[in-house]
Amino acid sequence: xxxxxxxxxxxxxxxxxxxxxxxxxxxxxxxxxxxxxxxxxxxxxxxxxxxxxxxxxxxxxxxxxxxxxxxxxxxxxxxxxxxxxxxxxxxxxxxxxxxxxxxxxxxxxxxx
Amino acid sequence: xxxxxxxxxxxxxxxxxxxxxxxxxxxxxxxxxxxxxxxxxxxxxxxxxxxxxxxxxxxxxxxxxxxxxxxxxxxxxxxxxxxxxxxxxxxxxxxxxxxxxxxxxxxxxxx
Numbered sequence: 001x002x003x004x005x006x007x008x009x010x011x012x013x014x015x016x017x018x019x020x021x022x023x024x025x026x027x028x029x030x031x032x033x034x035x036x037x038x039x040x041x042x043x044x045x046x047x048x049x050x051x052x053x054x055x056x057x058x059x060x061x062x063x064x065x066x067x068x069x070x071x072x073x074x075x076x077x078x079x080x081x082x083x084x085x086x087x088x089x090x091x092x093x094x095x096x097x098x099x100x101x102x103x104x105x106x107x108x109x110x111x112x
Numbered sequence: 113x114x115x116x117x118x119x120x121x122x123x124x125x126x127x128x129x130x131x132x133x134x135x136x137x138x139x140x141x142x143x144x145x146x147x148x149x150x151x152x153x154x155x156x157x158x159x160x161x162x163x164x165x166x167x168x169x170x171x172x173x174x175x176x177x178x179x180x181x182x183x184x185x186x187x188x189x190x191x192x193x194x195x196x197x198x199x200x201x202x203x204x205x206x207x208x209x210x211x212x213x214x215x216x217x218x219x220x221x222x223x
Contacts, residue, residue, distance in 0.1 A: 009152065033211070042116075042202050042214030043155070088154060097162050098143050098206060099170065102154035 003027055004091055006103030013079055014111050021074045021106045023089035030094045032065055032072045037086040037105075079110045114138055116215035118203050124221045125193045133188040133218050135203030141213075143206045144186040145170075146178060148199040149217075155202060161186055193222045 005024045013019055023032070031050040035043035047056050049065035049072060056063045060083075062075040072089055086107050090100040119134045135144065142163050147155040147170075157170030159178040167178045175197060177189045186205075190197060198221050204212040 004154075006154070040217070042204070042216055044214070045211045048211065090155075097160065097168065098208065098212075099145075099157060099160060100155075100212065101171075102147075102156070104152055104154045 003101045004089060004103035006089055006106055008106060009104060010107050010109075012109040012111065015080055016078055017110075019076050019079060019108070021087055021089075021108075022071070023073065023091075023103050024071045025091060026070065027091070027093070028069050029091035030069070031092045032069070033090045033092070033100065034063055034072070034074055035088040035090060037088060043086075043088055076108075079108075081110045081112050084108060084110050116203055116205055116213050118201075118215040118218050120218060121216070122219050124223065125190075126223055127194060129193050130189070130191050131193065131220075132190075133201055133203075133220075135186045135188070135205075135215060137184055137186075137203075137205040137213070139205060139207070139213065140183070141205035141207050142183075143208065143212075144180065145204045145206075145212065146176070146186065146188045147202045147204065148172065148197075149202060150199050158188065158201075193220075195222045198222045 033048045034046045037043040047063045052067045052069045054065045060077045088105045089103040116137045145160040146158040161180040164183040179187045201218045203215040206212040
C-alpha cells in the first residue's frame with residue numbers, strides 16, 4: 001500500500017503550458033519534500049515544506065503544503081523542455097528516524 | 113568532496129549468487145539509507161542507519177542485509193539473489209535536520 005499517492009503518473013505537454021502534480025495521503029507528515037530525478041542519476045531535492053498552508057516558489061515552480069499537512073502540489077508555469085524529468089514527493093513523519101516515504105513519481109515530458 | 117558514491121554502477125548476477133553494494137559518503141553524515149527503485153513504485157526504503165554500528169529495517173528488508181562498521185560506509189548485501197531483486201539501488205545520507213543526498217545508483221539485474 002502506497003502511503004503517498006502521486007498523480008498523474010505520466011504527463012506529456014507542450015512547451016509553454018502549465019501543469020500541476022499532486023501528492024496525497026491520509027497520513028500527516030511533519031514535512032514534505034519534492035525531488036527531481038534525471039535518467040541515470042539519483043533524486044535531487046527541490047524544496048522542503050514544513051508548515052501547513054505553506055507556499056514556496058522556485059522560479060517557475062510553486063510548491064504548496066496542505067493545511068492539514070496531508071497533501072502537497074507542485075505547479076509549473078510555462079514549462080520548458082529542461083523541466084523534463086521524474087518528479088517525486090516524499091514525506092517525513094515525526095520520530096521516524098528521519099525516514100522518507102516516497103510517492104510513485106510523475107514522469108514529465110515537455111515537448112519543444 | 114565527492115558526496116555520496118556507490119560501487120559498482122552496474123552488475124548482472126545469476127539467481128542464487130551473492131554480492132555486496134558499497135555506499136560511501138565524505139560529508140560526515142550520521143544517517144544513511146538504502147532504497148530500491150522500480151518502475152511505478154517510487155523509492156522504497158530497504159534498510160537504514162542512524163549512526164555508526166546501528167542498522168534498522170525499512171519497508172522492504174527481506175532478502176537483504178546491511179552493515180555500518182564505519183561511519184562513512186554503508187554496505188548492502190544480497191546473500192542469495194532472486195530475479196525479484198532486479199532493480200536500481202540508491203544510497204543516501206543526511207545530517208539530522210537537513211536534506212538527504214543521493215548517490216548515482218547501482219543497476220542490478222538478476223537472471
